[in-house]
Amino acid sequence: MITVAGFNSAIDRLVDVGALRPGTVHRAGGADERPGGKGVHVAQTIAALGMPVTLVGLCDDAHAAEFSQRLKLRGVDFRAVRSPVPLRQCLAIREASGRITEILERSEDPGADTRMVLDQVMRHWAMESDALVCTGSLPPGFDAGYYARVSAETSLPCAIDASGDALRAAADGSPWLLKPNAAEAADLLGAPVASLEDAAGVARALHARGVRHAVLTLGGEGAVAVDEHGAWQASLHVDGVRNTVGSGDCFLGGLMVALMRRESMGDALRLAVACGAANALGEETGFVRLDTVDGLRPLVRVVPLDV
Numbered sequence: 001m002i003t004v005a006g007f008n009s010a011i012d013r014l015v016d017v018g019a020l021r022p023g024t025v026h027r028a029g030g031a032d033e034r035p036g037g038k039g040v041h042v043a044q045t046i047a048a049l050g051m052p053v054t055l056v057g058l059c060d061d062a063h064a065a066e067f068s069q070r071l072k073l074r075g076v077d078f079r080a081v082r083s084p085v086p087l088r089q090c091l092a093i094r095e096a097s098g099r100i101t102e103i104l105e106r107s108e109d110p111g112a113d114t115r116m117v118l119d120q121v122m123r124h125w126a127m128e129s130d131a132l133v134c135t136g137s138l139p140p141g142f143d144a145g146y147y148a149r150v151s152a153e154t155s156l157p158c159a160i161d162a163s164g165d166a167l168r169a170a171a172d173g174s175p176w177l178l179k180p181n182a183a184e185a186a187d188l189l190g191a192p193v194a195s196l197e198d199a200a201g202v203a204r205a206l207h208a209r210g211v212r213h214a215v216l217t218l219g220g221e222g223a224v225a226v227d228e229h230g231a232w233q234a235s236l237h238v239d240g241v242r243n244t245v246g247s248g249d250c251f252l253g254g255l256m257v258a259l260m261r262r263e264s265m266g267d268a269l270r271l272a273v274a275c276g277a278a279n280a281l282g283e284e285t286g287f288v289r290l291d292t293v294d295g296l297r298p299l300v301r302v303v304p305l306d307v
């Protein structure tokens, strides 16, 4: 089983407008509301691939029953920690062209007691698990070193997908796996990641400073990874992309499932890239179907790189 610490749950709302014109009134077409946040995306990908998964995250009273029910239908055991403050909303505005503008609310501080319960519940489920994934922004009140400490203190394989100071703190330790995207990696190292060579250089540098599995995702260009056995690039071009938001989360879910099945990094990248592309082809943010992933996986190109 994999436990996902994705504390900062959200209500994802997708609203359709013809064309977005700042400063004017829009009449929304269909609007859709569902459980959101990076933890939800990673966990439902792991479940779709057939691996048991527990998600630990915040939920308010108004959404706890519905979120648990919806995630259960997706195969995710959601261990909701009740928050005294309302869940944040993430609004995605989709235009007829397919372009998506996101407005992500900041969450309110749930308070010290709730933060302590989140930590305790996560540690409880981690003890029952084979691996841990720490993903997404942390609710206010958590310090930026939280994921780095969790990673240092656990004996489990622990993957971290974070940005800014939380990523910086994690990279200063020797985490089992880091998965920044190109922009996050560029911010971390203070150097642009504009080419595949740049990305491979960053992954090598992260691995050299102690990241056991250094994985960079590069949107439609795929991903690069460096571990003790070598370096790889993996990519898949697909037509008909609809929504790439959450592709990194689905990628990480796929990567963890494959690594837990003891696949090599090259093979794990094949599944991860297929998951990222499967998400991009679908409308829903951070969700893949097994049949789509199975269809794409053999098409992924994996190339070894010089270490």
Ligand SMILES: Nc1ncnc2c1ncn2[C@@H]1O[C@H](COP(=O)(O)OP(=O)(O)OP(=O)(O)O)[C@@H](O)[C@H]1O
Pocket (backbone or CB within 6 Å): 180, 181, 182, 216, 217, 218, 219, 220, 221, 222, 223, 236, 237, 238, 241, 244, 245, 246, 247, 248, 249, 250, 251, 272, 273, 274, 275, 276, 277, 280
């Ligand atoms: N347009 C695309 N076509 C095909 N595959 C894609 C596309 N965009 C993303 N992917 C796949 O998904 C993976 C992750 O994408 P990306 O680098 O955009 O992650 P991210 O920025 O972390 O996303 P998020 O944080 O929204 O989940 C890529 O490595 C790639 O395999």
Ligand SMILES: [Mg+2]
Pocket (backbone or CB within 6 Å): 161, 181, 248, 249
């Ligand atoms: Mg990401």
